[in-house]
Amino acid sequence: MQQQISSRQGGAEIHLMRRLIRRLLYLLILTCFIVLFSGCYDASEIEDNGYAIAVGLDKGTTNSVRVTLMLAVPEGAGKSGGSGSGSDAGPEGAGSGSSSTSTIVTVEGPSLYGSMNMINASISKQVSFSHAVLLAVSEDLARSGDLEKFIHGIERGREFRPQTNFAIVRGTAEQYINSIKTVLSNSEYKHLDLAFNTFRYTSFSVDSTIFSFYNQVESTSEEAVATLASINKYNKSEEFNNDSSTYKSKSRTMPLERDFYAGDLPRSGGTKDEIAGLAAFSGERMVGILDAEDAAYYLITTGKYNHSYWNIPDPLKKGYYVVINIKQNRTPRIDVKFTGDKPYINLNLYLEGDFVSIQSGINYENPNNIGIIENTVKTFLSNGISNYLNTTTKVLCADINGFGNYAKRNFLFWQDWINSNWLNKYKDSVFKLEVSFKVRRTGMMVMTIMENGK
Amino acid sequence: MKTIIKFGKWEMSAILINAMSTKVFLNFPRTALEVGGTAGWILILYVTLLSIIGFLIIYMLYKRFNGKDLIDISEYLAGSVGRIISGLIIITVLTLMIIVILREFSEDMKTITLISSPLSFVMIFFAAAMAVGAYFGIEAIARCHVIIVPIIVAAYFLIIVGVLPQSDFSQIFPLLGSGTDKIFLQGTVRMSFFAELLILFLLTSFAKDNKTVKKAGIISLTATGLFFLMVVIVYISLFPYPSDLENFLPLYQIARLIDYGRFLQRVESIFVLIWSSAAFLFLSVSFYLLIHIFTKTFRIKHYKPLILPFTAIIYALSFIPDGLPEIVQIDAYFVHKYFFIVTFIFTILLYAAANIKSAGRRRDTSDA
Numbered sequence: 001m002q003q004q005i006s007s008r009q010g011g012a013e014i015h016l017m018r019r020l021i022r023r024l025l026y027l028l029i030l031t032c033f034i035v036l037f038s039g040c041y042d043a044s045e046i047e048d049n050g051y052a053i054a055v056g057l058d059k060g061t062t063n064s065v066r067v068t069l070m071l072a073v074p075e076g077a078g079k080s081g082g083s084g085s086g087s088d089a090g091p092e093g094a095g096s097g098s099s100s101t102s103t104i105v106t107v108e109g110p111s112l113y114g115s116m117n118m119i120n121a122s123i124s125k126q127v128s129f130s131h132a133v134l135l136a137v138s139e140d141l142a143r144s145g146d147l148e149k150f151i152h153g154i155e156r157g158r159e160f161r162p163q164t165n166f167a168i169v170r171g172t173a174e175q176y177i178n179s180i181k182t183v184l185s186n187s188e189y190k191h192l193d194l195a196f197n198t199f200r201y202t203s204f205s206v207d208s209t210i211f212s213f214y215n216q217v218e219s220t221s222e223e224a225v226a227t228l229a230s231i232n233k234y235n236k237s238e239e240f241n242n243d244s245s246t247y248k249s250k251s252r253t254m255p256l257e258r259d260f261y262a263g264d265l266p267r268s269g270g271t272k273d274e275i276a277g278l279a280a281f282s283g284e285r286m287v288g289i290l291d292a293e294d295a296a297y298y299l300i301t302t303g304k305y306n307h308s309y310w311n312i313p314d315p316l317k318k319g320y321y322v323v324i325n326i327k328q329n330r331t332p333r334i335d336v337k338f339t340g341d342k343p344y345i346n347l348n349l350y351l352e353g354d355f356v357s358i359q360s361g362i363n364y365e366n367p368n369n370i371g372i373i374e375n376t377v378k379t380f381l382s383n384g385i386s387n388y389l390n391t392t393t394k395v396l397c398a399d400i401n402g403f404g405n406y407a408k409r410n411f412l413f414w415q416d417w418i419n420s421n422w423l424n425k426y427k428d429s430v431f432k433l434e435v436s437f438k439v440r441r442t443g444m445m446v447m448t449i450m451e452n453g454k
Numbered sequence: 455m456k457t458i459i460k461f462g463k464w465e466m467s468a469i470l471i472n473a474m475s476t477k478v479f480l481n482f483p484r485t486a487l488e489v490g491g492t493a494g495w496i497l498i499l500y501v502t503l504l505s506i507i508g509f510l511i512i513y514m515l516y517k518r519f520n521g522k523d524l525i526d527i528s529e530y531l532a533g534s535v536g537r538i539i540s541g542l543i544i545i546t547v548l549t550l551m552i553i554v555i556l557r558e559f560s561e562d563m564k565t566i567t568l569i570s571s572p573l574s575f576v577m578i579f580f581a582a583a584m585a586v587g588a589y590f591g592i593e594a595i596a597r598c599h600v601i602i603v604p605i606i607v608a609a610y611f612l613i614i615v616g617v618l619p620q621s622d623f624s625q626i627f628p629l630l631g632s633g634t635d636k637i638f639l640q641g642t643v644r645m646s647f648f649a650e651l652l653i654l655f656l657l658t659s660f661a662k663d664n665k666t667v668k669k670a671g672i673i674s675l676t677a678t679g680l681f682f683l684m685v686v687i688v689y690i691s692l693f694p695y696p697s698d699l700e701n702f703l704p705l706y707q708i709a710r711l712i713d714y715g716r717f718l719q720r721v722e723s724i725f726v727l728i729w730s731s732a733a734f735l736f737l738s739v740s741f742y743l744l745i746h747i748f749t750k751t752f753r754i755k756h757y758k759p760l761i762l763p764f765t766a767i768i769y770a771l772s773f774i775p776d777g778l779p780e781i782v783q784i785d786a787y788f789v790h791k792y793f794f795i796v797t798f799i800f801t802i803l804l805y806a807a808a809n810i811k812s813a814g815r816r817r818d819t820s821d822a
Contacts, residue, residue: 044570155700158566163713211711218697408627414491414695417628 047074050125053102053189054134054180056173057150059141060108065150067115068106068174069127070188075101101187106174112150113157129159133192135166135210136173136229142279142286151284155214162211165196168279168286170230170263179231179272195275196227203296203308204258204276217284221404221422225298228277228289230263240266246291250387256311258293282398282423290391297388300349300381301401303331309356315376317360322373324353329438336407343422343429345403349385353377354441361450365442377437389431399426459593460662463669468599469657469739470674472606473650475681476736477790479729480558482647482682483689483704485786489641492695493631494686497641502679505648508798509671515805516658516667518812523658524801525750527808540804541751547652547796548744549768552737554789556580557772557781559733562703565778567726577772580730580737585765587738588745589758592660595738602731607681609728613705614684616712616721621691631695647682648675649793650736655801656743702782705729741768 056068105123109115116127135154141147154160169176185191199205208226216224234240244264247255260266262276276292290298299305307327314320330350337344358364364373392400404422411417483494490497519527528540560577568576587595631637654671661667689704692711701707709725712718745764749757775781 158569162707162710163719215694215697218700219694220696221694405622405624405627408624411628412630413633414628414631415633 044126048125049128050119050123051131052127052129053132053187054136054177054192055112055129055132056106056136056138056169056177057112057141057147058138058172058174059144059146063108064110064146065112065115065141066106066108066172066174067112067119068104068177069116069119070102070104070177070180071123071125071127072131072187072189073101073103101182101189104178112153129157129164130161131189132160132164133189134196135160135164136169136176137167137226138169138171138173139279139286139289140172142168142226142281145283145285147286148284151214151217154210160210162209164210165192165227166208166210166213167196167227167229167275168289170228170261170289176229176231176273181271181273183271191271195273198275199227199295199299200306201308203299203305204292205262205295206278206298207304208278216400216402217281219402219404220418221399221408222402223283223398223400223423224281225400226279226281226286227275228262228279228295229273229275230261231272232265232267232274233263234266234268237266237268239268242266246293250293250384256293258296259291261289261291278400280392280396280398280400282396287398288396290388293384294388294391297381297385298400300328300351301332301347301385301389303328310353310377310380312373312377312380314358314360314362315372316362320360321357322355322359322364322376323357324373324377324439325356326351326353326377326437329436334403334406336403336410338407338410341425341428343403343407343425344432345406345429346432346434347385347389348434349381349436351377351381351435351437352440353437355439355443355445358448361448363448364439365445365447370439374437374439378435381437382433382435385435386431386433389433393427393429397427399423403429459591459660461596461657461660461666462662463666463673465596465600466654466657466661466666466670467673467677468603469596469735470651470654470670471677471681472599472603472732472735473653473739474648474674474678476555476650476732477647477785478610478681478685479703479705479725479732480555480562481702481704481782481786482790483685484699484701485790486644486647486682486686487690487695487698488786489632489644490637491631491633492626492628492690493637494690495626495683496630497637497644498647498679498682498686500638500641501644501647502675502682504642505645505651505679505798506672506675508645508802509651509675512655512798512801512805513668513671515802515809516655517664518809519805520664521659521661523750524655524804525747526659527804531804531808531811538751541747543796543800544652544656544747545744545751547649547793548740548747549771550789551650551793552584552740552744552768553772553774554781554785555733555736555740556584556768557775558778558785559730560772561778561781562706563726563730566703566706566722574773577769580733581765581769583734584737584741584768585761587734588742588761588764592657592739592742592746595735595742596660599735599739602735606728606732609724610681613709613712613721613725614688616714616718617688617692617708620711621688622694623687623691625691625694626687643791643794645794645798646790646792648678649790649797650740651675652793652797652801653739653743656747702778741765 051072052069053072054070058066060066105119107115107118109118119127137147180188182188182191199207205227206225213224213226216222242255245255245259247259260276262274265274265276278290278295278298279286280288280290305328307325310324310326311321312324314322329352333348335346363369392398407422408417486497487494524544525537525541529537556577560573560580564571564573564576658667685705689698689708692708706722706725709722712721745757745760748760775784
């Protein structure tokens with residue numbers, strides 16, 4: 001009996017001991033969690049990082065590359081900083097331009113990340129590209145073909161977002177970044193974010209991101225394009241001239257709004273930075289630039305066009321325009337066939353539009369007259385697009401539209417496709433273009449009454 | 455009284471779907487395109503079909519041995535020697551699978567999020583999850599799968615659907631990619647994409663009945679094949695071949711592309727969450743089975759005392775590969791190239807031999 005009691009007592013003690021050990025174990029685990037999950041070990045607070053808004057790459061004079069960073073200045077910080085520009089560079093080559101929400105630093109180094117190291121060593125925060133909204137590369141660097149030294153590193157790194165806008169700058173990227181000022185936005189970040197998306201309603205430029213550019217550069221069926229940006233060359237309206245407009249080469253008497261490259265738009269005031277046109281590449285080397293009208297045709301023919309206003313010369317009254325908001329009705333139908341080695345490209349475009357303004361007051365809304373405008377628009381766009389396609393085949397020799405993606409359908413095996421050498425063959429392409437255009441709406445008016453009721 | 459644990463088809467399917475599909479978060483889409491080129495998706499259709507056929511053959515042979523796993527069958531065939539040989543083969547395969555997944559997930563986690571943390575520190579969390587899963591046992595693991603796998607699948611669909619507007623499906627041309635030889639002859643070994651089906655034949659003793667095994671096998675193979683197909687097609691439509699061969703974490707790169715203005719972007723954070731969940735689940739189940747098979751092979755009564763030493767061994771073995779490129783190579787060119795031999799060929803041979811022996815015995819009995 002006594003033995004039974006002592007064995008029961010022993011069992012209770014073991015049970016108690018087990019409970020104690022279990023509780024101690026839980027406590028140990030909890031302590032581990034508190035220590036390990038608190039994030040103190042390698043925590044990186046927002047204010048510990050210097051977030052680059054825009055990154056500029058130029059050819060260096062003392063080293064491979066000149067890197068210009070526009071860094072975000074958090075609210076409340078940097079209030080005492082003076083304003084300036086990259087040209088205010090100190091002896092180390094680092095300058096500081098600043099506005100209320102950003103500061104600019106320029107360095108020269110052997111690579112982008114090497115230059116980032118140099119900047120990290122000179123500013124109090126660690127530079128991060130994870131919120132960069134723009135990567136701007138100078139035309140000079142892009143034309144030299146040296147871009148290949150940097151673009152793979154950018155893609156390999158986890159820092160740059162794939163959606164970061166990619167632009168080629170006429171002039172230097174350093175000057176361009178220094179020209180970016182906030183006027184209608186609170187921050188440079190917002191300004192750039194919105195500015196590089198204006199193509200959706202202006203069609204002055206294209207959608208070019210690090211992701212799209214890199215894929216196009218690596219592609220076997222298309223060449224790369226990038227947004228064309230620059231600093232506007234005019235300070236006052238008295239300086240405006242049409243010397244650098246492309247209208248003469250299009251046999252026009254006066255420029256239309258898209259007959260310009262970035263930097264040449266006749267405008268003053270607002271911000272100095274400007275986006276218009278596109279830069280075309282063959283592989284990693286830039287081969288040419290196209291104006292804002294060609295950028296619109298690029299968008300239309302690739303199906304990336306959204307809508308924008310177009311000034312169409314009035315067919316019945318010279319010197320007058322019919323303004324139409326042209327939209328893409330359906331994605332283009334593209335078919336590529338080969339006869340021998342020659343590519344034949346059928347391109348069918350489906351567009352529609354709404355009247356915005358009829359300067360002449362001619363009653364084009366009338367169903368009997370509407371066809372006149374529709375045919376005029378068709379002819380206008382067909383001629384423009386034909387010229388654009390001709391430029392891509394004969395001048396640029398670069399399939400920036402990606403017709404190769406359709407040509408690939410003629411091949412069963414990858415090796416046959418590679419042997420076809422499409423990117424070299426593109427220049428011999430023959431196009432058959434069909435543009436369909438319909439006026440769908442006439443704005444808030446269904447007919448035009450002239451002055452005095454005529 | 456010993457509790458008998460039995461699963462239904464959903465528990466079993468969830469375990470298998472996660473085990474086979476975990477690789478979509480890793481290097482898998484790249485490997486598929488490396489083999490098939492632009493026809494990587496045809497390769498997936500082909501190996502999925504082959505794997506389903508392979509599974510049905512195994513199931514036909516297994517039917518007579520209801521509830522018997524590979525170790526039981528080996529013992530039936532060749533006694534203790536058979537049991538130990540089969541056990542060692544399966545232990546080797548599971549150990550390699552666990553090492554590859556543990557190291558690869560930890561390396562990837564370090565590359566994309568925990569860049570400043572030491573690898574040993576990152577790996578501790580995966581190893582700990584694996585040990586905790588094994589400690590709580592197969593029932594808890596199965597229940598966790600049933601809850602978490604649908605969430606992982608939903609998040610996976612979100613990522614795939616989220617990038618559809620950016621997809622360009624003309625990138626799947628030329629249709630036959632690297633060529634019929636590479637797809638249909640050399641590609642046959644890529645049945646190894648479904649190598650984790652082996653788990654099903656280790657879990658048969660937990661299956662309610664034969665039908666559960668059959669349904670779980672078919673459901674999981676079909677679902678996994680579909681997930682593989684989706685990710686390969688979407689990946690190639692976003693990253694034109696051959697530049698898509700550059701990325702070692704295709705689904706992460708896909709997730710980074712989701713951008714719907716300021717409202718929906720940077721969803722790769724969801725990716726990291728579901729990705730680690732899938733890894734935790736896979737590691738738990740395969741680690742549990744590793745210990746389970748070890749105890750069964752060597753007739754050890756209790757498995758819990760083995761958890762810590764096995765965790766330490768696996769943790770230590772995971773450091774053997776020099777770096778990420780080496781572990782990616784082991785995964786793509788060894789584990790997911792040759793493991794079909796164990797999952798399909800070894801299993802078929804084992805069950806076929808057992809059937810022959812069983813038929814022989816029945817004949818002897820009837821003759822007598």
